[in-house]
Amino acid sequence: MASYFHVFCPEGVNSKYRLIVFDDTKEAFIPLTEYFHDQVNRISESSVLAYLNTLEPFFYWLKHKSHYQAKKVQWDDDPEAVKEAVRQYLIDQMHCKIRGREGHEGIYLTSKSSKTVQLFLAAIKGFYKTMIRLKEYSHVNPLLDMDFKDNINEKPGERSNRPRMPQAAGTEEPLSFRKQTDSYFKVINEEWVPEIIGDWDLPYRIYQAGDTKGWRLRDEVVTRFMFDTGARISEILELTVGDYRKRSDLHELAAINKGSYKRRIKFIRISPETLKLLIKYVNSERRHSANVQVKFNELPDSEPLFISTKGTPYSYSAFYSNWTKITKYAGIKLNPHKARHWFVTSMLRGIYEQSETAAQIEDKKKQLIEYMKWRDPETITIYEHYYDEQKFRDLHEKLQENYLKREKEYLKSAKTRSKVEKTPVTPSFELASSEDKQDWLNEFYEGME
Known part of the structure; x- marks a missing residue:
């Protein structure tokens, strides 16, 4: 059409x-x-x-x-x-x-x-x-x-002719x-549910496709930022040299958040390998495309980290065009935002696998919520539900593997037997009388009601 x-x-x-x-x-x-x-x-x-x-x-x-x-x-x-x-x-x-x-x-x-x-x-x-x-x-x-405006009822805790107190004050009900x-x-009935990306090898499949296809170093660094940090692609493309210098940790950058009006209110963290590639990109490929061809340490704070071949800030549409070529080559249909979902799913998996107590799990979950800057902390429960299901799948698969192993062992031993001896079945417990048996049976059925 x-x-x-x-x-x-x-x-x-x-x-x-x-x-x-x-x-x-x-x-x-x-x-x-x-x-x-x-x-x-x-x-x-x-x-x-x-x-x-x-x-x-x-x-x-x-x-x-x-x-x-x-x-x-x-x-x-x-x-x-x-x-x-x-x-x-x-x-x-x-x-x-x-x-x-x-x-x-x-x-x-x-x-x-x-x-x-x-x-x-x-x-x-x-x-x-x-x-x-x-x-x-x-x-x-x-x-x-x-x-x-006329239909908004006065909220509990609000004082007439005075502005609302900040949410942190705790004196007024949240809007x-x-x-x-x-x-x-x-x-009316809309409920947002985040997508769950459970393919643990997803980033490596894309990295491999990019290497084979011959992608630019810039696009490799941007893609690694996506999977390393869980940041939105728009937040990554708007990073500046100053954002890196603002953080004391070598692997962190200050970043904007959705709805922050360009203010740097959060940080993102990259791996040592991504940092090496970032410095390499800025001092080589980016330097050749920039209007001012200087190395990383000499760049002004306001300079964007990622630029086009013309020296202008790297736009989403330009990145998306290159991204689709790589994902198509990898045989994957994937929106860049799904890298964020992959990051959260992987982080939650790591939290459960590396924590020894329930208190440690809760503490690490709070850290993840703060890092992601979610408006609604309950967002994480969707991912937790997925992880609970995944744990059951893993348990079920292991049980099925054991069942299959035992079945093969049984059939193998059955072939070596020339005659199967019939032995009486011995119950695991004995009841003193038939009355006791009947009482137990009654209690059993009552418990099922």
């Missing part, structure tokens, strides 16, 4: 746009183009591209299949028309169920619902925020619940992010 699509500006072409979105007739579609360039200055490029990828099919659908009051809906129509179009798209294309509520509409995900529902809602809401900010949309944001969203369309 035809759709809207985007193209990065080719080398050697002068344009005010680094990326242009085209419609299905290959005409430039300026609203989404402007949206990209506005948002890329606010959030990571990888996030903007993810939003763009979910918006392009919607705008194609809007152009050809939407309807409101017997006509097609335009993106700049009044809020009611846009809401109706989004509602239709959620039902027809994303297979959601929608129920009207006071001031907003609740979305119920079904077994057929797209995994990108939340992504689409965030993207379309952000699109209209951008259009209003750029004065391209003259109405209020159709994706906002206009009665949101629920999902219940407090100001979106007009609110997902």
